[in-house]
Amino acid sequence: MAFDAPPTFSSKDAVVCRGVGKTWAAGTKRAHNALTDIDLDVAPGEFVVFLGPSGCGKSTLLYLIAGLEDATEGQLWSFGDLVETPSPQRSLIFQETSLFPWLTVWENVSFGLSIRGASKEERRTVAAEALQRVGLKAAMDKRPDELSGGMRQRVAVARALAMRPKVLLMDEPFAALDVQTRARMQDFLLDVWRDSGASVLFVTHHIDEAVALADRVVVFTSRPGRIKTIVPIDLPRPRNLFSRQAEDLRIQLTDLLRDEVDRAFAEQEALAVTA
Amino acid sequence: MAVVTRDSEASGAAAGTSRPAAVSRFYTGMVNLEWLTKAWWTILSISLFAGIWELCWFFGWADPKLLPPPHIFLGNLAEQGKFFNTATRWQVGQAMNAGPSAFESVMITVGATTARVFIGLAMASVLAIGMGVLIRYHHFFDKLVLPTITLLSPVSPIAWLPVAIFLFGIGNAPAIFMVVVALFFHMVLATVAQIDGVSPNFINVARTMGASKRQIYGRVIVPAILPGMLQVLRLNLFGAWMVVLVAESTGVGYGMGQVIMLARNTFNPSLVFFTIAVIGVLGFAFDWLLRQAQRRILYWLPDTKEKLRGL
Numbered sequence: 001m002a003f004d005a006p007p008t009f010s011s012k013d014a015v016v017c018r019g020v021g022k023t024w025a026a027g028t029k030r031a032h033n034a035l036t037d038i039d040l041d042v043a044p045g046e047f048v049v050f051l052g053p054s055g056c057g058k059s060t061l062l063y064l065i066a067g068l069e070d071a072t073e074g075q076l077w078s079f080g081d082l083v084e085t086p087s088p089q090r091s092l093i094f095q096e097t098s099l100f101p102w103l104t105v106w107e108n109v110s111f112g113l114s115i116r117g118a119s120k121e122e123r124r125t126v127a128a129e130a131l132q133r134v135g136l137k138a139a140m141d142k143r144p145d146e147l148s149g150g151m152r153q154r155v156a157v158a159r160a161l162a163m164r165p166k167v168l169l170m171d172e173p174f175a176a177l178d179v180q181t182r183a184r185m186q187d188f189l190l191d192v193w194r195d196s197g198a199s200v201l202f203v204t205h206h207i208d209e210a211v212a213l214a215d216r217v218v219v220f221t222s223r224p225g226r227i228k229t230i231v232p233i234d235l236p237r238p239r240n241l242f243s244r245q246a247e248d249l250r251i252q253l254t255d256l257l258r259d260e261v262d263r264a265f266a267e268q269e270a271l272a273v274t275a
Numbered sequence: 276m277a278v279v280t281r282d283s284e285a286s287g288a289a290a291g292t293s294r295p296a297a298v299s300r301f302y303t304g305m306v307n308l309e310w311l312t313k314a315w316w317t318i319l320s321i322s323l324f325a326g327i328w329e330l331c332w333f334f335g336w337a338d339p340k341l342l343p344p345p346h347i348f349l350g351n352l353a354e355q356g357k358f359f360n361t362a363t364r365w366q367v368g369q370a371m372n373a374g375p376s377a378f379e380s381v382m383i384t385v386g387a388t389t390a391r392v393f394i395g396l397a398m399a400s401v402l403a404i405g406m407g408v409l410i411r412y413h414h415f416f417d418k419l420v421l422p423t424i425t426l427l428s429p430v431s432p433i434a435w436l437p438v439a440i441f442l443f444g445i446g447n448a449p450a451i452f453m454v455v456v457a458l459f460f461h462m463v464l465a466t467v468a469q470i471d472g473v474s475p476n477f478i479n480v481a482r483t484m485g486a487s488k489r490q491i492y493g494r495v496i497v498p499a500i501l502p503g504m505l506q507v508l509r510l511n512l513f514g515a516w517m518v519v520l521v522a523e524s525t526g527v528g529y530g531m532g533q534v535i536m537l538a539r540n541t542f543n544p545s546l547v548f549f550t551i552a553v554i555g556v557l558g559f560a561f562d563w564l565l566r567q568a569q570r571r572i573l574y575w576l577p578d579t580k581e582k583l584r585g586l
Contacts, residue, residue: 087483114494
């Protein structure tokens with residue numbers, strides 16, 4: 001097991017994974033093991049980044065924690081409750097924009113409340129508050145297609161915040177944005193995280209992003225995905241990303257990832273030869 | 276298309292206090308200009324087609340007895356209109372000139388056929404969308420019903436014609452049944468395909484927000500498939516126009532199909548082409564109306580057509 005310290009189970013932990021694994025299309029010829037043997041504890045209010053090569057199962061783990069997919073091995077808990085179905089406590093934010101194009105910005109943000117049958121005034125108030133926190137209150141009555149990519153992701157964050165989640169799950173949310181927008185969005189996310197007090201689980205394959213954001217970086221091996229190691233990022237916030245320590249961490253993470261990427265490439269080439 | 280909408284919205288805003296009147300008039304002018312350009316191209320397109328036909332007649336390549344050019348079959352509207360007086364045709368001792376006037380006859384016939392098209396289309400859409408959603412909503416239903424629907428969907432409307440007559444005799448019912456049966460199976464399959472094409476992210480978002488299955492269908496899947504379904508509806512509108520003529524040509528009191536059959540039995544190519552022209556104009560008009568509706572309802576769709584033009 002890649003875990004260094006013996007895992008301590010606590011029902012207060014935001015997320016607890018024990019021996020979690022996922023085999024897609026289990027029982028068929030196409031079955032493949034995406035994820036195996038995951039033990040992980042995330043404290044309330046902690047910022048954890050999942051880092052790994054493409055196809056290492058880090059997004060799969062996020063979907064399992066969200067309750068959108070069932071684990072084929074092991075079990076997951078969130079604040080002491082077994083994860084079986086999706087819950088508004090655990091909001092997921094996707095890579096591509098997932099705003100409903102037929103709703104206005106504020107209607108999108110308050111979609112979860114409308115599911116619960118909240119009144120229009122209540123929905124508008126909560127939406128206004130959530131949009132205020134992402135700095136987009138002025139865009140309330142706009143349509144998603146009138147916004148830029150960065151703005152749309154901020155609306156998606158506001159939509160998640162409107163549910164007052166205890167865990168924010170983010171699946172490469174800034175991958176489609178340009179470098180400058182991405183840097184601004186990282187600062188923005190850190191503000192939101194500090195204000196909300198939620199735990200954030202953030203999937204990325206960008207080492208810079210991991211060093212900028214994380215309390216701890218979980219490094220994955222390539223398929224089947226396992227936890228290779230967990231690197232704590234003990235840099236004071238707000239972080240100076242040009243400091244010597246930040247550079248050292250980037251080098252350390254790069255080395256850890258390189259082996260995995262090399263291995264993934266070798267596997268793919270072997271597959272191509274046999275195919 | 277979207278350019279027109281935005282301009283007209285802009286002109287709407289301009290009509291308020293925020294813009295000077297001259298600017299507003301300029302915007303309105305732009306909108307009109309755009310419509311005019313479109314109308315011109317439509318006229319040019321039709322003129323080109325008619326012109327080639329007329330030329331063929333002029334040079335003697337097209338026999339006017341078999342392929343009468345537009346100036347012949349559109350030349351005597353009043354005379355052509357009389358043939359539409361099929362409403363009283365079956366009555367014994369009824370003279371050709373009795374009953375409604377030529378114009379009224381055309382309107383009655385066109386109205387009857389249009390009503391059959393729209394009632395048939397509406398029934399087929401409601402039934403097919405309902406069935407498509409049920410198929411995806413209940414897995415049990417999917418297994419039970421989808422094989423039969425797939426099996427029946429390639430059956431030609433012509434094959435349903437005797438069934439329509441066995442079941443409903445003659446009149447409006449068999450014609451509407453024909454339209455429904457010709458469209459229903461394809462539309463069910465189209466609905467299912469549309470539902471399968473909904474982005475899984477949309478569904479996952481709703482699930483994490485705690486939406487029930489019913490809420491996911493009502494709030495996410497139905498609005499998400501709406502653009503595709505309107506497209507399906509537009510294509511099936513043409514389908515309905517094709518089928519209704521087949522249905523009417525056999526056992527309905529009056530309708531465009533009856534006129535075509537009359538023209539066939541009396542060897543009157545002029546009347547055939549005249550009826551075809553009327554159907555063409557009607558189909559064009561209704562397609563235009565549906566596109567307007569589509570643009571109003573589906574305000575959120577990106578305009579790919581404009582992008583393709585820019586290539």
